[in-house]
Amino acid sequence: MGRYWVAGMATFAFLFLASPARAEGNEAFEQYGDIMQFVLPLSAFASTYIAGDKAGRIQFLKAGAVTMGTVSILKVTQEKWRPNAGNAQSFPSGHTAGAFWGASFIGTRYGMAWGVPAYGLAALVGVSRVDSQNHFMDDVISGMSIALFSNAWITTPMKGKVALMPMVSSAGYGMSLSFGGLADPDELPAGWQPHFRYDWEFGASFTDKIEITAPTATGTTFDIANSITGSEQQITAQISLEFLLTERHEVMLRFFPYEVRDLGISPTPISFAGTTFPPNTLIISAYRVYELKARWRFDLLPREDRWNVKLGLGMTYQDMETTLSTGTLWAEVEDTTVLPIAHVHVSFKITPKLKLILEGDGMALGDDQTVDGGLILRYQIDRQWDVSLGYRVWGRRTSDAKVTNDMFMHRGVVGLGYAW
Numbered sequence: 001m002g003r004y005w006v007a008g009m010a011t012f013a014f015l016f017l018a019s020p021a022r023a024e025g026n027e028a029f030e031q032y033g034d035i036m037q038f039v040l041p042l043s044a045f046a047s048t049y050i051a052g053d054k055a056g057r058i059q060f061l062k063a064g065a066v067t068m069g070t071v072s073i074l075k076v077t078q079e080k081w082r083p084n085a086g087n088a089q090s091f092p093s094g095h096t097a098g099a100f101w102g103a104s105f106i107g108t109r110y111g112m113a114w115g116v117p118a119y120g121l122a123a124l125v126g127v128s129r130v131d132s133q134n135h136f137m138d139d140v141i142s143g144m145s146i147a148l149f150s151n152a153w154i155t156t157p158m159k160g161k162v163a164l165m166p167m168v169s170s171a172g173y174g175m176s177l178s179f180g181g182l183a184d185p186d187e188l189p190a191g192w193q194p195h196f197r198y199d200w201e202f203g204a205s206f207t208d209k210i211e212i213t214a215p216t217a218t219g220t221t222f223d224i225a226n227s228i229t230g231s232e233q234q235i236t237a238q239i240s241l242e243f244l245l246t247e248r249h250e251v252m253l254r255f256f257p258y259e260v261r262d263l264g265i266s267p268t269p270i271s272f273a274g275t276t277f278p279p280n281t282l283i284i285s286a287y288r289v290y291e292l293k294a295r296w297r298f299d300l301l302p303r304e305d306r307w308n309v310k311l312g313l314g315m316t317y318q319d320m321e322t323t324l325s326t327g328t329l330w331a332e333v334e335d336t337t338v339l340p341i342a343h344v345h346v347s348f349k350i351t352p353k354l355k356l357i358l359e360g361d362g363m364a365l366g367d368d369q370t371v372d373g374g375l376i377l378r379y380q381i382d383r384q385w386d387v388s389l390g391y392r393v394w395g396r397r398t399s400d401a402k403v404t405n406d407m408f409m410h411r412g413v414v415g416l417g418y419a420w
Helices: 002-021 027-050 054-078 094-110 112-131 137-154 224-228
Strands: 163-169 172-178 196-213 233-244 249-265 270-272 275-277 282-299 307-325 330-349 354-365 368-380 385-399 404-419
Touching (some): 027 094, 027 112, 054 094, 054 137, 094 112, 094 137, 137 196, 137 249, 196 249, 196 385, 249 307, 275 330, 282 330, 307 368, 307 385, 368 404
Antiparallel strands (some): 163 172, 196 233, 196 404, 233 249, 249 282, 354 368, 385 404
16 A cells, blocks of 8 residues: 555645745646646546456546545535635635546556656646646645545555566567556455554634734734634645554654635735835735644553553744735735644544544744644544544744734634555
């Protein structure tokens, strides 16, 4: 099952590192995403004919039905506005889901030698959707996650390896592409323990405050969530990749892209990043924080039946960008914060398959602070799959000469996890 680890790490890192440097308005890049959302699944479908793989063809169609069916349902029920305000079908990204439907099938069914390039092409589709202002980053990672989960549930690998072999015949010389036989679904042996776990959470979020002062010494302190737009609900999402190193040691990477965009009128003038926005003028606001968190933790009670306690340490990297604009005025401020964090996790097993989890990360160093906590109810469906329901809070305060930012939000979440 290492193919999922390779795919997860590659897409996770690529989407995070590429997104802050996007070049907005690149029409050719947007067209790439429009085309590749079809090319990748069509290539995967064609590969089943090249391989004479009827069973794989059926799995491909089933995975696609689950992927695109889930995307369609969420688009209709969640009604999240796109960044460009084109419509209220931003969550999740259908382009990204379609691309990863094809890429994940190729990688799982025919091997990662084919899968890694396909995953790279699919990741670029996701970045193109953010670049073109058609989607927020959490829409993209959600479309990706839906496709990966659907594939993990339905698709099984072929036996043997895909091989490119030299061929000699009366007609001349050439190369032949050979595929192995079909594999039975993976059977987990007794005592099997996972080494990795991928988790996707999404749900309705509520922003209590987003206070900004830029520059800190002379700018106007204003609250985007209240003085300009008013507190509004929107859908957010995050993904996590866990490395279960030993019975007592774990490492986790988490990506949480949080964005708020709206428009409103401030009753007072706002001095922001060297520009003064007059009162009673329509202002378009955009606030974004991309957080990447790395954390290690140690299990204090590995053999306790009901209670479990884990302590850990880590780092959080937060990239913030705030923009205000009118028809004639525009100003932007960016800031990056890196903080160490301490972690605590306490869980109680209600039944053999149901546990209640209370966990949190946080740190306060001078003017810089961060907090991330959650109360999660998790049900273990089997040894690989779990579902969860919970409530999370997240906040940050950072201050330097360029900008001071104090924000806090909370959200209800639904989660799905897969271990291998």
